[in-house]
Each structure stands twice: as structure tokens, then as C-alpha cells.
Amino acid sequence: MEKSGYQIRVMSKEDLSLAVEWAAEEGWNPGLHDAASFFAADPNGFLMGYLNGEPISSISVVKYSNGFGFLGFYIVKPEYRGKGYGLAIWQAGLEYLAGCNIGLDGVVDQQANYRRSGFSLAYGNIRFEGLGGGVAPEQADIIPxxxxxxxxxxxxxxxxxxxSRDVFLRHWLNQRESVALAIRRGGKLAGYGVIRPCREGYKIGPLFADDVALAEDLFLALRAKASAYDPVYLDVPESNHAGVALAGKYEMEPVFTTARMYTGEFPDISVERTFGVTTFELG
Structure with missing residues (x-):
């Protein structure tokens, strides 16, 4: 796309690293090694806008299948906001995902704008901040x-x-400096989670489990991988009351909220067993 010196192109890996830097400047605290996992999910699903050769805007529109995509990294450099460049890259992103049910985790004060593009609110997410450390439970059924x-x-x-997000997940589970753990019950997988280093502290995500007791065991095992001085973050759907209570039990404080929205019907996914969202950027 080209208009008055403004071009929108598919990002390179280097461009994506720049978009991650912008996300850090926005206070989103991305993971140190997220970019490779993101890029693997859909190399064509990351767009950057250039004004006379200068990168000024970004959006991710990862197409997981012909029927579902996820939007994130919607950023315009502050000095170029309000001039139509964001709208142009937004429209290009939606065009790439035409025909898909599109999800996003957006900042709450942008909900009205997202609604105008056909998104509807499914539920909110709360980012909780606490500290690492503690002792992992003596649980033989927790395995790397x-x-x-x-x-x-x-x-x-x-x-x-x-x-299916097999390519993304394979990279996510094997991020450098991360730890991925699963928990079994009755010989079957009953939950799994990942902790990874971020610009500040660590994030746990995903944290999926069949019930809150299993989620708590996984949470404690993952949290113990960080030091007692490191901030640890957990993004919990606010409709998962057991997950919100789990965060409160360990004195985690809410610091940030997002709105999970979709352009189509709310997918049939297990929010009540989602104790930690994988990543706001890609779902």
C-alpha cells in the first residue's frame, strides 16, 4: 500500500524486533525472546508502515487458519498519531484477515474504536503483578x-x-531461558504452563489446568523459577473467578487490563480453565 510517501509492507524479522521495542516503550513488557515465536506463527502476518522510508507504525495479524486470526502490535509512533497512518495499517491488517473471526486483546479505552470495526467484547483480562520465589510443591506429577x-x-x-497453533507452540515451549512444565492426574495431562523472562521480571503464560488446585501447583512450580526479588506477571480472564482468587491468594496486585474482543462469535474455548493467557500479542 502506498499513499503520500506512506508504504505498508510485510515485516522482516528485524522489523519485528523494532515493533517489540515499541511495545516495550508502550509499557507492554514483552518477553525477551518472544519475537522468534511470534514470527514463526505466521511470517506474513506482521505489517509495518514506512513514511518516506522511516518505520512509523506496526500491526500483527497472525492467521492461524482460514477461519481464525489474532490482531496485536497495533502501534503508531507518538509523533505520527492522529494523521491517518494508524487507520491505514489497521485496514490493511483487517484485509489480510478477511473472512476470519479475528480476536484481539485491546486496551480498554480503545473498545469503542474496535467496535466500529466490528469487534464485540467477550470478556476482560487482568494483569496481576507479584514476586517470584517460593518453594515448588513436592508434586511428582509435575514434569518438564x-x-x-x-x-x-x-x-x-x-x-x-x-x-491449531502447532508451529507457534513448538517455538513458545522452547524459548531461550524459559521453563515449560506440565502436570498429570490419573496418568493424563491435566495442565501446563510456561514462564519466560521479560523486559521487567517474568511472565507466566499460558497457565492452563483442569481445576484451580492443579493450576496452583503449576503456578508455584513456575513462580519458583524466578528469584524472590523478580516481578512475576500473570494475565487472568476476569470471568475466571478462581484464577483471580488464586492471584490474590499470593498477593498479586492488578496493574493493567485488556478487553478480549472478536469480530465473530465467541469461540468455544475453556476460559474457566484458563488461569493465565499465553500472550496478549498473539492470544
């Missing part, structure tokens, strides 16, 4: 996730996401 467990984890993940 390795390649031998991947297909089982992928199958379990299908209850929490409306499309």
Missing part, C-alpha cells in the same frame, strides 16, 4: 515438557484456542 510430550500438549491446548 520436552519433545516427547509435544503432541500431548498440543492436543490439550486445543481446548483453549480456536485453531
Amino acid at each position: 515438557i520436552d519433545e516427547a510430550h509435544f503432541n500431548e500438549v498440543l492436543c490439550y491446548d486445543s481446548a483453549f484456542f480456536p485453531a
Whole structure:
């Protein structure tokens, strides 16, 4: 797309690293090694806008299938806001996902704008901040996730996401400096979670489990991977009251909220077993 020196192009990996920097400047606290996982999900699903060669805007529109995509990284450099550049890249992103049910986790004060583009509110998410450390439970059924467990984890993940995300998940579970753990009950996978380093502290996400007791065991095991001085963040759907209570039990404080919205019907996913969202950027 080209208009008055403004061009919108598919990002390179280097461009995506710049968009991650912009996200950090916005206070979104991205993971240190997120970019590779994001790019693997859909290399064509990241757009950047250039004004006379200068990168000034970004959006991610990852197409997980022909029927579902997720929008994120919608950023315009502050000095270029209000001039139509954001709208242009937004429209280009929606065009790429034409025909898909599109999800996003947007800042709450932008809900009205998203509604005008056909998005409807499904539920809110709350980012909680606490501290790492503590002692992992003596739970023999908590195991590190390795390649031998991947297909089982992928199958379990299908209850929490409306499309297969095998390529993304394989990268996410193997991020540098991250820890991925699964929990079993009765010989079957009953939950899994990941903790990864971010610009500030660590984020736990996803945190999926069949009930709150299993989620708590996983949470404690993951939290123990960070030091007692490190901030730890957990993004919980506010409609998962057990998850919100779990965060409160460990003295985590709400610091940020988002609105999960979709252009189509709310997907049949297990929000009540989602104790931690994978990532606001890609769902």
C-alpha cells in the first residue's frame, strides 16, 4: 500500500524486533525472546508502515487458519498519531484477515474504536503483578515438557484456542531461558504452563489446568523459577473467578487490563480453565 510517501509492507524479522521495542516503550513488557515465536506463527502476518522510508507504525495479524486470526502490535509512533497512518495499517491488517473471526486483546479505552470495526467484547483480562520465589510443591506429577510430550500438549491446548497453533507452540515451549512444565492426574495431562523472562521480571503464560488446585501447583512450580526479588506477571480472564482468587491468594496486585474482543462469535474455548493467557500479542 502506498499513499503520500506512506508504504505498508510485510515485516522482516528485524522489523519485528523494532515493533517489540515499541511495545516495550508502550509499557507492554514483552518477553525477551518472544519475537522468534511470534514470527514463526505466521511470517506474513506482521505489517509495518514506512513514511518516506522511516518505520512509523506496526500491526500483527497472525492467521492461524482460514477461519481464525489474532490482531496485536497495533502501534503508531507518538509523533505520527492522529494523521491517518494508524487507520491505514489497521485496514490493511483487517484485509489480510478477511473472512476470519479475528480476536484481539485491546486496551480498554480503545473498545469503542474496535467496535466500529466490528469487534464485540467477550470478556476482560487482568494483569496481576507479584514476586517470584517460593518453594515448588513436592508434586511428582509435575514434569518438564520436552519433545516427547509435544503432541500431548498440543492436543490439550486445543481446548483453549480456536485453531491449531502447532508451529507457534513448538517455538513458545522452547524459548531461550524459559521453563515449560506440565502436570498429570490419573496418568493424563491435566495442565501446563510456561514462564519466560521479560523486559521487567517474568511472565507466566499460558497457565492452563483442569481445576484451580492443579493450576496452583503449576503456578508455584513456575513462580519458583524466578528469584524472590523478580516481578512475576500473570494475565487472568476476569470471568475466571478462581484464577483471580488464586492471584490474590499470593498477593498479586492488578496493574493493567485488556478487553478480549472478536469480530465473530465467541469461540468455544475453556476460559474457566484458563488461569493465565499465553500472550496478549498473539492470544
